[in-house]
Amino acid sequence: MVYAVGLMSGTSLDGIDAALVEISGKEEQTSVKLIEFLTLPFAADLLSHIRDALSLEESNVEKICSLNFELGEQFAQAVLAVCEQADISLEQLAFIGSHGQTLFHIPFAREQLRASTFQIGDPAIICERTQTTVVSNFRERDMAVGGQGAPIVPYSEYVLYRSDEATRILQNIGGIGNLTVIPKAAQQEDLIAFDTGPGNVIMNELCLHFFDIEYDKNGVYGKQGTVNPELLQELMAHPYIKKPYPKTTGREDFGKQFTQQLIQNWPLAPADMIATATMFTAKSIALSVQPFIQGKTELIIGGGGSYNPTLVSMIKQALPEVEVLIQEEIGFSSEAKEAIAMAVLANQTLQHSNGNVPSATGAKRAVPLGSITYY
Amino acid sequence: MVYAVGLMSGTSLDGIDAALVEISGKEEQTSVKLIEFLTLPFAADLLSHIRDALSLEESNVEKICSLNFELGEQFAQAVLAVCEQADISLEQLAFIGSHGQTLFHIPFAREQLRASTFQIGDPAIICERTQTTVVSNFRERDMAVGGQGAPIVPYSEYVLYRSDEATRILQNIGGIGNLTVIPKAAQQEDLIAFDTGPGNVIMNELCLHFFDIEYDKNGVYGKQGTVNPELLQELMAHPYIKKPYPKTTGREDFGKQFTQQLIQNWPLAPADMIATATMFTAKSIALSVQPFIQGKTELIIGGGGSYNPTLVSMIKQALPEVEVLIQEEIGFSSEAKEAIAMAVLANQTLQHSNGNVPSATGAKRAVPLGSITYY
Numbered sequence: 250m251v252y253a254v255g256l257m258s259g260t261s262l263d264g265i266d267a268a269l270v271e272i273s274g275k276e277e278q279t280s281v282k283l284i285e286f287l288t289l290p291f292a293a294d295l296l297s298h299i300r301d302a303l304s305l306e307e308s309n310v311e312k313i314c315s316l317n318f319e320l321g322e323q324f325a326q327a328v329l330a331v332c333e334q335a336d337i338s339l340e341q342l343a344f345i346g347s348h349g350q351t352l353f354h355i356p357f358a359r360e361q362l363r364a365s366t367f368q369i370g371d372p373a374i375i376c377e378r379t380q381t382t383v384v385s386n387f388r389e390r391d392m393a394v395g396g397q398g399a400p401i402v403p404y405s406e407y408v409l410y411r412s413d414e415a416t417r418i419l420q421n422i423g424g425i426g427n428l429t430v431i432p433k434a435a436q437q438e439d440l441i442a443f444d445t446g447p448g449n450v451i452m453n454e455l456c457l458h459f460f461d462i463e464y465d466k467n468g469v470y471g472k473q474g475t476v477n478p479e480l481l482q483e484l485m486a487h488p489y490i491k492k493p494y495p496k497t498t499g500r501e502d503f504g505k506q507f508t509q510q511l512i513q514n515w516p517l518a519p520a521d522m523i524a525t526a527t528m529f530t531a532k533s534i535a536l537s538v539q540p541f542i543q544g545k546t547e548l549i550i551g552g553g554g555s556y557n558p559t560l561v562s563m564i565k566q567a568l569p570e571v572e573v574l575i576q577e578e579i580g581f582s583s584e585a586k587e588a589i590a591m592a593v594l595a596n597q598t599l600q601h602s603n604g605n606v607p608s609a610t611g612a613k614r615a616v617p618l619g620s621i622t623y624y
Numbered sequence: 625m626v627y628a629v630g631l632m633s634g635t636s637l638d639g640i641d642a643a644l645v646e647i648s649g650k651e652e653q654t655s656v657k658l659i660e661f662l663t664l665p666f667a668a669d670l671l672s673h674i675r676d677a678l679s680l681e682e683s684n685v686e687k688i689c690s691l692n693f694e695l696g697e698q699f700a701q702a703v704l705a706v707c708e709q710a711d712i713s714l715e716q717l718a719f720i721g722s723h724g725q726t727l728f729h730i731p732f733a734r735e736q737l738r739a740s741t742f743q744i745g746d747p748a749i750i751c752e753r754t755q756t757t758v759v760s761n762f763r764e765r766d767m768a769v770g771g772q773g774a775p776i777v778p779y780s781e782y783v784l785y786r787s788d789e790a791t792r793i794l795q796n797i798g799g800i801g802n803l804t805v806i807p808k809a810a811q812q813e814d815l816i817a818f819d820t821g822p823g824n825v826i827m828n829e830l831c832l833h834f835f836d837i838e839y840d841k842n843g844v845y846g847k848q849g850t851v852n853p854e855l856l857q858e859l860m861a862h863p864y865i866k867k868p869y870p871k872t873t874g875r876e877d878f879g880k881q882f883t884q885q886l887i888q889n890w891p892l893a894p895a896d897m898i899a900t901a902t903m904f905t906a907k908s909i910a911l912s913v914q915p916f917i918q919g920k921t922e923l924i925i926g927g928g929g930s931y932n933p934t935l936v937s938m939i940k941q942a943l944p945e946v947e948v949l950i951q952e953e954i955g956f957s958s959e960a961k962e963a964i965a966m967a968v969l970a971n972q973t974l975q976h977s978n979g980n981v982p983s984a985t986g987a988k989r990a991v992p993l994g995s996i997t998y999y
Contacts, residue, residue, distance in 0.1 A: 294736075313742065314740050377991070390748035
């Protein structure tokens with residue numbers, strides 16, 4: 250076992266997630282244990298530099314050049330912080346896997362633009378400040394073999410959750426819901442991953458509209474209210490829900506605009522609206538999961554939605570033949586999952602092993618991901 | 625011995641230089657032989673994408689994201705082309721060292737900007753298309769240890785030109801002149817590198833102004849004309865010339881504006897102006913070289929200026945105690961030099977050996993340069 254740190258900086262711009270893990274082996278024999286986790290928030294001026302760099306209007310080559318180094322320093326700070334918190338010295342650290350901050354992603358070529366992806370946070374800076382080897386820029390190689398460069402987490406899910414006894418379906422419930430199916434005794438090529446539809450996005454928009462709160466904490470309103478069957482039926486008739494996979498969706502389909510339309514068309518009590526939206530998320534997940542149930546099947550829920558007991562209980566009711574668990578119940582951390590995945594990918598790359606899942610990204614073949622900056 | 629390719633794409637935007645070499649050993653024991661060299665010019669649309677990305681006004685994050693992949697494809701094409709020209713298969717190729725296209729360089733922090741450097745041309749794309757391991761992004765690590773990330777060529781010069789019998793001074797004459805001093809039996813830390821002053825820039829501006837030609841081909845005008853001693857004296861009094869090293873200069877000091885001023889102040893015959901400018905370059909080089917002459921000393925001239933016999937002969941006259949040679953006379957290729965340097969740096973990095981020269985870049989210490997994308 251060696252110590253490693255995985256770094257993730259998501260599009261939500263909450264800050265830098267750093268997961269310190271103990272890791273050994275490779276491929277199916279990989280063993281990973283989370284030791285420490287923290288999120289280092291971005292300072293205001295760094296956040297404004299990132300927002301500028303993300304904007305087509307504000308970004309330019311000079312700002313991006315500088316921000317790449319500025320972020321490198323900050324990623325290094327996150328490594329130092331998580332090691333200090335765990336009382337692990339840099340000498341004990343074997344490697345770092347850094348996703349970088351995504352500035353842009355073009356999954357398919359259009360007009361003058363190539364299919365491409367762009368993450369920054371300079372690995373040489375991270376390497377030098379932490380005195381540790383860094384693996385970075387994981388998505389490019391998948392795109393080089395025809396993949397979309399996303400999703401990037403399935404390989405780690407495969408390694409961490411694969412079972413010889415059960416089919417495991419990992420359901421992440423963020424703004425949008427997405428799942429990864431790992432059939433019993435799966436080979437890597439058996440994995441299936443797609444977006445199931447809305448996660449918390451409609452519920453959250455309703456909470457903001459009716460109560461000026463960010464989300465339905467502990468599923469209180471969802472539990473209070475009554476599901477409206479007509480509205481539920483209309484929601485389940487949304488074309489995305491019955492579209493066959495592979496498929497991806499986003500806030501542009503189920504976000505603010507969609508929710509405002511619902512509120513206009515359905516003058517229901519706020520709690521009933523929230524209850525119905527909660528049931529919609531539960532039913533759309535259940536419908537997505539249904540075709541993959543085979544023998545002993547576990548549905549493992551992560552993301553913000555896993556903390557909503559009303560939602561989890563609705564999913565359980567909709568899938569009586571499935572064992573529904575939340576990440577924490579089986580000893581995993583939902584918030585650390587993506588950062589842990591970066592340590593798993595780096596561990597693969599350092600052993601010249603593959604890290605993408607072609608059935609999830611559309612790549613022609615599995616390849617090692619990322620570039621190595623040796624200390 | 626293994627085959628390797630070094631790739632360089634300079635700020636002049638002439639295209640991609642690809643040097644196929646046979647290489648073995650490391651550090652002082654490195655042996656390099658140039659097998660094949662070519663320059664793959666940029667197609668018009670790619671060139672316009674690069675120009676956009678270089679411009680503060682036109683660049684944005686989307687264009688840079690796409691161009692990084694587009695350039696990766698083009699760098700790979702240059703590798704395929706140079707291998708085909710040499711009749712070497714990709715299976716025979718051990719590795720590639722790719723400098724990338726510099727989009728921006730901030731040697732010192734200023735205002736909101738970090739000291740940083742930014743080269744693109746995605747290594748994962750190059751790796752996949754050529755089925756070969758790629759080492760890339762050499763400059764960042766030098767900046768991570770406090771260097772300016774430039775010059776990047778001195779390590780390769782040290783390896784290729786170091787001698788136990790003589791002090792060797794490498795004088796590159798591009799638009800600007802720059803030299804690297806490699807004392808007899810030098811250690812890496814003994815190297816000195818700085819810009820000597822104007823290279824061809826003043827001569828070229830005069831040729832453009834008087835004759836609408838790009839440069840003084842074969843030094844014809846410089847030979848025809850007569851050096852004006854008063855003008856020469858004024859030029860040699862330029863503050864840059866007597867400034868102690870380390871020092872760097874650019875077109876902003878000796879370019880179009882500077883030359884126009886000369887033309888206004890000195891109404892001489894065109895050939896006399898060119899002859900005087902040629903002598904100015906020769907004398908400023910000689911003055912820079914003088915302090916480093918010790919025992920047997922060779923001055924090895926490369927770059928466009930090495931093809932100007934009038935200039936070379938003036939340098940010889942000004943340095944009678946030095947053996948003045950041009951790169952080709954000692955079996956090296958002047959135009960391939962930087963691309964060869966990228967193969968040398970990659971070779972170092974793959975063997976966990978250092979690649980920067982702290983006395984040239986100002987770095988606190990020598991470090992391995994670049995990131996490795998393994999095939």
